Amino acid sequence: MCQCKNPPRLSRSFFTRDGITLARELLGKILVHETPLGPVRGVITETESYMGETDKASHAYGGKRTERTEPMYHIGGTSYVYLIYGMYSCMNIAAMGEGTPQAVLLRSVVPADEESGERMLRLRLDVLNRKQINRGLAPYTPGQCPSGLKKHLADGPGKLCAAMGITRTDNGVDMAESGSFYVTEGILVAPEKIRAGKRVGIDYAEEAADYLWRFYVEPSELMARN
DNA sequence: CGGCTGATCGTG
DNA sequence: ACGATCAGCCGA
Numbered sequence: 001m002c003q004c005k006n007p008p009r010l011s012r013s014f015f016t017r018d019g020i021t022l023a024r025e026l027l028g029k030i031l032v033h034e035t036p037l038g039p040v041r042g043v044i045t046e047t048e049s050y051m052g053e054t055d056k057a058s059h060a061y062g063g064k065r066t067e068r069t070e071p072m073y074h075i076g077g078t079s080y081v082y083l084i085y086g087m088y089s090c091m092n093i094a095a096m097g098e099g100t101p102q103a104v105l106l107r108s109v110v111p112a113d114e115e116s117g118e119r120m121l122r123l124r125l126d127v128l129n130r131k132q133i134n135r136g137l138a139p140y141t142p143g144q145c146p147s148g149l150k151k152h153l154a155d156g157p158g159k160l161c162a163a164m165g166i167t168r169t170d171n172g173v174d175m176a177e178s179g180s181f182y183v184t185e186g187i188l189v190a191p192e193k194i195r196a197g198k199r200v201g202i203d204y205a206e207e208a209a210d211y212l213w214r215f216y217v218e219p220s221e222l223m224a225r226n
Numbered sequence: 227c228g229g230c231t232g233a234t235c236g237t238g
Numbered sequence: 239a240c241g242a243t244c245a246g247c248c249g250a
Contacts, residue, residue, distance in 0.1 A: 068236080157243070
C-alpha cells in the first residue's frame, strides 16, 4: 500500500507551529507506534486544536500548569497522553515552542496497511478482553469479535489509543526524536478537502464550545499518495 | 441511525 | 466531584 515502507519521521519544525496549523497539517500524516506486536501505523483523519491558556476548553486554560498538563508546555512534538473518564487514554501532540501550551488531540486514524489493521484489531481486543474478564465473562477470540469493531477500529480518541497501543507510559515523549513513537509523511490532503466542525465533549467551554477547531477528512478522500 | 446510561479513577 | 469517552441497549 505504501510506496515507501519506512519514511523518515517528521522533524521539529513540523511541530513548532500554532495548534490550528498543526491540526490541519496532521491530517493524512501517519502516526507510528512500535508495540510488542510490531509497528502500528495509522493515517490521521481527525484532529482537534486546543489553543492554550486562553482556550476555555483546554486543560491549560488560565495558565494551569500542573504535573498533568506539563507536556503541553514542552516543545512542539511532545506527546501529551492523559487518562479520561477513569478508563480511556487521549493522545495529543504539543504545538509551538516551550512555554506555549497549544496542542492537537488525535481523534481518529485508519490503518495505513493490512499488517497495522491486524495489529489494531488485536490491540483493541486486548483492551476489551480485560474488561470481559473483569466482568467474569469469556474473552473474545480474533475470529468472533464484537460486530462493528472492525468498522470502528480507531474512530475516536479512546479507540485510537487502544488500537495503537498508546498508554500513559507514552506520555511526555519527544516525537521529533523518539525512534518508537513518531509521525511520518502519508497521504496528501488538499486544503479544500479539509472539513471543520465544533470540538466534541466540551459543552462547559462557553463561547469556545462553538469554535470550529475540529478538523477531519472523509476516508473516501484519502487516495493520492505523497 | 439517534439518544441515554453506567463504568471507573487520577487529578486538583 | 468531575471529565477533550465508549459500548451496550433501547426505540424508530
